[in-house]
Structures are given as structure tokens and as C-alpha cells.
Amino acid sequence: MAGHNFLFVPGPSNVPNRILRAMAVPMEDHRSVKFPALTQEILAGLKRVFKTESAAPIVFPSSGTGCWEAALTNCLNPGDQILASRFGQFSHLWCDMGRRLGFDMNIIEVEWGEGAPVEGYRSALAADVQHQIKAVLVCQNETATGVTSDILAIRQVLEDLGHPALLFVDSVSALGSIDFRMDEWKVDICVAGSQKGLMLPAGMGITCVSQKALQAAQNSRHPRCYFDYLDMVKSNGTGYFPYTPSIPMLYGLREALVMLEEEGLENVFARHHYLAEGVRAAVTQGWKLSLCAKAPQWYSDSVSAIVVPAGFNAAEVIERAYRRYNLALGAGLSKVAGKVFRIGHLGDLNEVMLMGAIAGAEMAMLDCGIPVTPGSGVAAATQFWCTHEAPVGLGA
Numbered sequence: 001m002a003g004h005n006f007l008f009v010p011g012p013s014n015v016p017n018r019i020l021r022a023m024a025v026p027m028e029d030h031r032s033v034k035f036p037a038l039t040q041e042i043l044a045g046l047k048r049v050f051k052t053e054s055a056a057p058i059v060f061p062s063s064g065t066g067c068w069e070a071a072l073t074n075c076l077n078p079g080d081q082i083l084a085s086r087f088g089q090f091s092h093l094w095c096d097m098g099r100r101l102g103f104d105m106n107i108i109e110v111e112w113g114e115g116a117p118v119e120g121y122r123s124a125l126a127a128d129v130q131h132q133i134k135a136v137l138v139c140q141n142e143t144a145t146g147v148t149s150d151i152l153a154i155r156q157v158l159e160d161l162g163h164p165a166l167l168f169v170d171s172v173s174a175l176g177s178i179d180f181r182m183d184e185w186k187v188d189i190c191v192a193g194s195q196k197g198l199m200l201p202a203g204m205g206i207t208c209v210s211q212k213a214l215q216a217a218q219n220s221r222h223p224r225c226y227f228d229y230l231d232m233v234k235s236n237g238t239g240y241f242p243y244t245p246s247i248p249m250l251y252g253l254r255e256a257l258v259m260l261e262e263e264g265l266e267n268v269f270a271r272h273h274y275l276a277e278g279v280r281a282a283v284t285q286g287w288k289l290s291l292c293a294k295a296p297q298w299y300s301d302s303v304s305a306i307v308v309p310a311g312f313n314a315a316e317v318i319e320r321a322y323r324r325y326n327l328a329l330g331a332g333l334s335k336v337a338g339k340v341f342r343i344g345h346l347g348d349l350n351e352v353m354l355m356g357a358i359a360g361a362e363m364a365m366l367d368c369g370i371p372v373t374p375g376s377g378v379a380a381a382t383q384f385w386c387t388h389e390a391p392v393g394l395g396a
């Protein structure tokens with residue numbers, strides 16, 4: 001097929017050429033005297049991305065899912081109670097993992113399209129006077145529905161109640177795209193991955209662990225080995241890894257961290273917001289369709305899930321976009337399969353790249369008989385971007 005593929009799934013995101021080049025390195029001895037400098041530079045850079053002074057970033061050869069498992073198995077004991085909420089496929093999968101690992105899951109069910117239920121957490125934690133709940137799980141950015149939740153509000157609930165549970169946050173599709181503050185929000189474990197805001201291929205689970213969580217790991221009897229935080233922290237402390245790390249991924253990560261810092265993290269977040277607003281203008285003002293996210297407070301700046309009108313199948317739009325226009329849109333998952341398609345707007349992106357996704361989605365919808373006005377999405381996004389000041393990461 002002529003032309004290149006347009007990758008607009010919400011991860012993996014486009015890997016910039018700079019990172020691809022940084023990854024094209026010969027293999028080297030990961031036990032050499034020179035190696036610790038690389039590890040230390042990366043861990044220091046990650047601390048700035050997680051916005052932490054005291055917590056320990058850890059990179060596992062894994063993906064976000066491996067870091068979910070590490071969080072649960074390192075800091076808890078078999079059968080411990082966990083409080084979580086389920087409002088999309090990824091919050092569901094973490095809950096399901098907790099159940100399969102033998103934890104006692106207390107799950108607050110929330111309508112898909114809404115975010116983490118702050119008052120639901122408050123009543124469940126207030127009722128737990130014996131402090132049996134040992135960990136609270138929250139998905140910061142539910143990638144399946146395009147919903148961002150307020151992590152600080154959940155932290156505030158724990159503070160208000162003086163509840164000592166650990167706070168575990170899934171920031172897989174937020175870190176590096178949407179603000180995350182490990183120390184300020186007193187997050188105990190943040191789970192992320194390489195293939196989204198960090199602009200790398202999949203293959204690296206990136207996580208960050210507070211001192212309180214490391215203390216809990218000392219007291220945890222849950223079986224684990226490869227994903228043991230304490231082994232990692234001890235080894236990383238000397239600049240090495242307890243296993244053979246992926247050299248290209250480490251060089252790629254180093255370059256990604258440099259790129260984020262060159263643009264400035266706050267500018268990166270501002271760019272994601274600005275680009276997301278253009279997509280939302282295309283969806284709601286141009287196409288006159290709805291987002292799966294039910295209210296603006298939950299709109300995600302890294303992914304939009306777009307609801308197709310009743311009687312149409314979003315899976316057909318995705319297939320048409322892929323086969324005919326070489327455009328990869330994100331699928332509707334589980335409960336929203338066939339009902340939504342998703343545009344990922346995270347990582348190394350600008351307006352013109354996103355115009356490709358908007359125009360391609362528009363043509364695919366028209367081909368599938370969805371009555372959107374030709375050019376309307378592109379027009380609404382143009383109108384937004386041409387009447388608002390662009391953040392510094394975009395051209396001047």
C-alpha cells in the first residue's frame with residue numbers, strides 16, 4: 001500500500017526518529033565499569049518525570065501489566081484486602097489480576113465513561129475502621145474510555161480519614177502526557193510503561209515505589225522473585241541490574257527523557273491538552289458525535305474514545321480506516337466493543353499528524369454510512385488550533 005501507516009492507537013505511540021537512532025547501538029557489557037553511569041542518568045531522569053525526590057524508579061523488562069503484578073506481589077500479603085474501582089477495561093484487568101493472585105478485592109463498579117469515584121472510595125474506606133484494606137488501586141487514565149481521574153482527590157480521602165492503606169496508581173497512559181506527581185500526591189506505587197507518553201517501543205515496565213511501599217515490601221510474604229523490588233533497588237543502587245537489561249531500550253529511554261526535558265514536562269502536558277482539545281472539537285462540534293467520557297472533568301488528554309451513532313459498528317470504521325487509508329485507530333474493548341473507536345493523541349505529535357487521523361476517521365465513517373459532514377472534523381480542529389495559542393513544543 002502506498003504511503004506510510006498512520007499509527008493512532010493509544011499506545012504504542014509513534015517512536016520519534018531521534019529515539020530510533022538512539023536505540024541503534026551495538027550491544028555492550030552490562031557489567032562494565034562504564035555501565036552504572038547510564039543507569040544512574042536514567043534513574044535520575046525518571047525521578048524528574050515521576051516528580052519525586054524520595055521514591056525509587058524501577059524499570060523491568062516487561063510492560064505495564066508486569067508492573068501491576070509487581071505492585072500487588074511486592075507490598076501486600078496473600079489474602080489482603082484491596083479497594084479498587086472498575087470503569088473500563090484496564091481498571092478491570094488490574095482488579096481481575098488481584099483476584100487471580102488471591103487478594104480479597106473490594107471493587108466499586110462505576111459506569112464506563114465516568115472516572116474514579118471519589119465518594120465511593122471515601123465511604124468504603126470510612127467503613128473500614130479496622131484498616132483491613134491494605135491498598136487502594138486507581139487508574140489515572142482509563143485508556144479504554146478516554147477518562148482521566150483525579151488522583152489527588154483520592155489521596156485527600158485517605159488523608160481525611162487517616163487511613164494508612166497504600167495508594168497504587170496506574171499511570172500507563174498518563175505518565176509523560178498528563179501531569180503525575182508522585183511526592184505531592186503521596187502515591188506509593190506508580191505503574192507505567194514505555195510505549196505511550198515515553199515514546200518508546202513496548203517492552204519496558206516503568207514503575208516508581210515510595211519509601212513506605214519499600215518498607216511494606218520488607219514485610220510482605222507474597223511469593224515473587226524476578227519482579228522483586230528489593231533486588232532491583234539494591235542492584236540499581238550500584239548502577240547495575242540483577243539480570244541482563246535491554247541495552248537498546250535503556251539508550252532509547254535515556255533519549256526519551258532528554259526529549260521530554262528539552263521540551264519541558266509542563267510544556268509537554270500543555271501540548272497534549274492543546275492537541276486533545278482540537279480532537280474533541282472535531283468529535284463534538286464537527287462530527288456532532290459524543291465522547292465516551294461522560295463529562296469534561298474526565299476528558300483525557302492522551303486518548304479520545306468516540307461513540308458511533310446507534311445502529312453503526314465502530315469495528316467496521318476501524319477496519320475500513322486500516323484497510324483503505326492505512327490508519328490504525330484504537331479498538332473498542334470489551335463492554336464498548338463495536339460502540340467506540342479511539343484516537344490516541346499521545347507522545348511525539350503535532351497538529352498536522354493528528355489531522356491525518358481526523359481526516360482518515362472522517363473518511364472511514366463516511367464509507368461506513370455514518371452521516372458526518374465531509375470536512376467537518378477537520379474544519380472544527382482547524383478552527384480550534386488556529387484560534388488558540390500553541391504551546392512551545394509546537395512550531396512558532
Ligand code: PLP
Nearest residue numbers: 063064065090141143172173193
Ligand atoms: N493500564 C493502562 C491504563 C493501559 O492503557 C494499559 C495498556 O494499554 C495497561 C495498563 C497494560 O499495559 P501493557 O499493555 O503495557 O502491559
